[in-house]
Amino acid sequence: MHLNAPLAITLLLGAVVHAAPAPAPQDSAATTSVASEVTTTTLPDGATTTLPVAASTDTAVASGQLDDLAAFALTLANSSVAASSKQKRGGCTLANLSIRREWGTLSSAEREAYTSAVNCLLAKNANTPSSLIPGAKSRFDDFVGTHINQTMTIHYTGTFLAWHRYFTWSYEQALRNECGYTGTQPYWNWAQTAQTGLETSPIFDGSATSMSGNGAQVSGEGDVVLGGGGGLPEIDLPPGTGGGCVTSGPFKNMSVNLGPVSLGLTNGSTISNGDGLTYNPRCLKRDLTTAINQRYANATSVVHQILKPQEIYDFQMTMQGYPGSGDIGVHGGGHYSIGGDPGRDLFVSPGDPVFYLHHAMIDRTWWIWQLLDLKDRTGAAGISGTGTFLNSPPSPNTTMDTPIDLGYATSPIYANPTYKMSDLLSTTSGPFCYIYL
Numbered sequence: 001m002h003l004n005a006p007l008a009i010t011l012l013l014g015a016v017v018h019a020a021p022a023p024a025p026q027d028s029a030a031t032t033s034v035a036s037e038v039t040t041t042t043l044p045d046g047a048t049t050t051l052p053v054a055a056s057t058d059t060a061v062a063s064g065q066l067d068d069l070a071a072f073a074l075t076l077a078n079s080s081v082a083a084s085s086k087q088k089r090g091g092c093t094l095a096n097l098s099i100r101r102e103w104g105t106l107s108s109a110e111r112e113a114y115t116s117a118v119n120c121l122l123a124k125n126a127n128t129p130s131s132l133i134p135g136a137k138s139r140f141d142d143f144v145g146t147h148i149n150q151t152m153t154i155h156y157t158g159t160f161l162a163w164h165r166y167f168t169w170s171y172e173q174a175l176r177n178e179c180g181y182t183g184t185q186p187y188w189n190w191a192q193t194a195q196t197g198l199e200t201s202p203i204f205d206g207s208a209t210s211m212s213g214n215g216a217q218v219s220g221e222g223d224v225v226l227g228g229g230g231g232l233p234e235i236d237l238p239p240g241t242g243g244g245c246v247t248s249g250p251f252k253n254m255s256v257n258l259g260p261v262s263l264g265l266t267n268g269s270t271i272s273n274g275d276g277l278t279y280n281p282r283c284l285k286r287d288l289t290t291a292i293n294q295r296y297a298n299a300t301s302v303v304h305q306i307l308k309p310q311e312i313y314d315f316q317m318t319m320q321g322y323p324g325s326g327d328i329g330v331h332g333g334g335h336y337s338i339g340g341d342p343g344r345d346l347f348v349s350p351g352d353p354v355f356y357l358h359h360a361m362i363d364r365t366w367w368i369w370q371l372l373d374l375k376d377r378t379g380a381a382g383i384s385g386t387g388t389f390l391n392s393p394p395s396p397n398t399t400m401d402t403p404i405d406l407g408y409a410t411s412p413i414y415a416n417p418t419y420k421m422s423d424l425l426s427t428t429s430g431p432f433c434y435i436y437l
Contacts, residue, residue, distance in 0.1 A: 041072070044079035055303035062299035063191055069306055070364075070436065073371040077435045080374065081428050092433035100360060101437045103186045103211070104202040110183055111202075111209040115250035118353050120179035122254060128408040135258045135279035139178065143171055144258050144351045146409040148276050151261075151347045151389075158385030158398025160316055161366050162424040166404055167350075168359045169432060174411050184434065187360035190297035190334055198288040198337060199241065203357065211354045212249030215242035215286040215340050221266035224336070224344060226328070235326070239266045240289035240339050251353055254284045256341065259348030263341055276347055284352060287339030296333025305330055306369050312377065313384035315369060319362070323390070330365065334358040364436045367427055378425040 038050040051072055052065040078094070085093040103111065124139035133145040147154075147167070154163040172185040193201045199214055206213025221239035243266065246252050261276035266287070273280050309315035321329035328336065335349055335358065342348035349355050370377040380400050387395040387402070400422040410417030423430030 043072075043075055052303065052307065054307055055300045057300060059191075059195065059299045062303045063195070065303045066191055066299055066306075069303065069368050069372075073368040074435060074437065076371045076374065077367075077428065081435075084428070092428040096433055097428070098184045098434035099437050100184045100364070100434055101186055102189045102192070103357060104189075104192070105437075106183075106186060108209045111186075112250075113181060113183055114175070114186060115211065115353075117175040117179040117181035119250060121174060124178065126408075127412060132408075133258070133277045135277055137257050137279065139174065140353075141257050143167070143174075143409045144348060145277060146406055147350045148258060148261060148347045149407075153387055153389070155346065156317075156320060156385070156390045157387055158383055159387070159402060159404060159421065160320065160385070161362075162383075162421055163404055164359050165363050165366070165427070166419060166424050166431075167406060167409065168356055168363060169434075170406055170410050170417075171356050177411050185360050186357055187364050187436065188334070188354065188357035190293055190330060190337070190361060191299035191302050193290070193337075194294045194298040197290045198293060199290070203354065204288055206248035208250065210249045211357065212246045212251040212254075212284070213286075214240070214288045215246050215284075216244030217241060218243030218266075218287075221287070222268060224264045224266055224339075225268040226264070235328075237336055238289060238291050240287035240292075240337075242285075243287040243340065244285060245283035246286055251284055254353075255281045256284050256348075256351045257281050258351060259342050260345045261347035263345040263348070265344075282341070285340035286343060286352070289337050289339050292333060292339075293337040296328055297330045297337065301330055301333065302365060305365055306372070309369070311384070312382050315366075316385070319365070331362060334361070363427075367436055370426075378429075382425055383421060 037053050039053050040048050040050050042048050049068075049072060051068060056062040056065060081092055081094055081097055084091065106114070118140070121140040122138050126133075126136040126138055126141050128136040128142050128145055130136070133141070133149075136142060136145045150163070154160055168185060175181040175185075188203055193203065198204045199206075202209070203211050204213055221243050223236035223238060225234050225236055227234040246254070257279060259273060259276040259280065261272050263271050265271060305315070305318055309318050319329045319331045321327050321332050335343060335346075338352060338354060338358070340352070342351035370382065376382065383398050383400065385391075385398050387398060398421060400420065402421045403418050404421065404424060405418040407417060419430060424432075426432065427434050
């Protein structure tokens with residue numbers, strides 16, 4: 001579909017208005033600084049382990065809590081796949097199970113293999129017909145264009161998490177099947193970069209083994225302003241330490257071809273290029289902002305995201321930020337930590353290759369949460385919402401039978417790019433067979 005950009009921007013900004021100054025995650029009444037508040041849980045092999053019941057306000061402690069939750073999820077996932085392998089042949093088994101890992105744990109050769117595959121997608125011709133998306137010039141652009149066209153039906157909707165799970169997996173498959181990549185999709189652990197700082201992390205240090213570094217420094221930047229519509233208060237996000245074209249690493253010469261549609265600038269304004277589908281080549285820009293990472297996507301934020309919500313509606317709204325809550329969630333925290341163009345554009349954000357590491361961490365967080373109550377959270381009870389952004393305009397509820405179609409983003413080797421929601425709720429069923437380490 002073609003978007004009415006002014007309407008889309010109005011809806012987008014309306015979703016992040018803030019009725020009060022945002023309290024720091026560590027000040028939330030739903031968290032605790034008492035590391036001893038734990039629950040004892042029995043593992044499938046009969047052993048017991050302890051898990052936290054609430055996020056610690058101490059981010060160092062919360063980082064350990066996150067490790068414990070991830071280890072527990074890994075144990076349960078392995079046990080579930082092993083049990084399934086005994087019951088039936090084929091499908092996802094321990095023999096073909098893929099493991100996604102954090103970027104910093106990959107070897108230099110593994111990181112370079114990944115970025116080389118991304119550059120391969122950037123060099124390949126687009127599959128999308130120019131009559132549909134004139135500006136899509138590369139295979140990489142097929143994914144960006146698909147995201148632009150579906151933005152208003154995949155955010156603040158019942159399909160948000162599953163759509164992006166399928167989208168990230170499809171990108172991973174394109175790297176593997178079309179560019180010879182033999183690894184898996186890595187993820188960006190925001191909790192780690194909140195501690196170390198973005199620019200010194202293996203992801204953003206600008207080396208040959210990074211995902212490229214910051215943009216060139218632009219002086220005199222102001223705040224990025226969210227909200228402010230309808231007489232409601234706005235929120236000001238600080239600028240980062242870059243702002244200009246990325247100057248180092250594997251993507252320093254990359255061209256962003258599509259957009260912008262709703263790009264927040266550091267003078268408080270927002271710009272667009274119509275529906276964002278025409279050819280508009282420009283450099284990749286970043287404005288890395290560790291302060292945003294530390295504020296919205298630190299270890300306490302991530303553990304709170306996993307432990308506090310008990311129902312899927314609360315989980316996905318907390319992740320994206322309840323309108324008026326003063327929080328943009330870990331989802332917004334990651335995107336606005338990257339900043340720049342297209343990082344601050346909800347529609348065009350996949351135009352920065354680090355998008356897929358960010359959404360792999362979104363998926364990992366959901367994966368951990370699902371494994372804390374696997375049956376309910378991978379079934380019908382794990383779906384809530386409608387098919388439109390904050391149900392505007394009103395639309396039917398998302399169900400297990402709701403189709404997810406990525407169109408030309410899907411690899412041509414797959415005859416049918418459409419799956420139902422029921423196929424996408426588990427990382428070890430449907431088209432998927434992966435877990436996180």
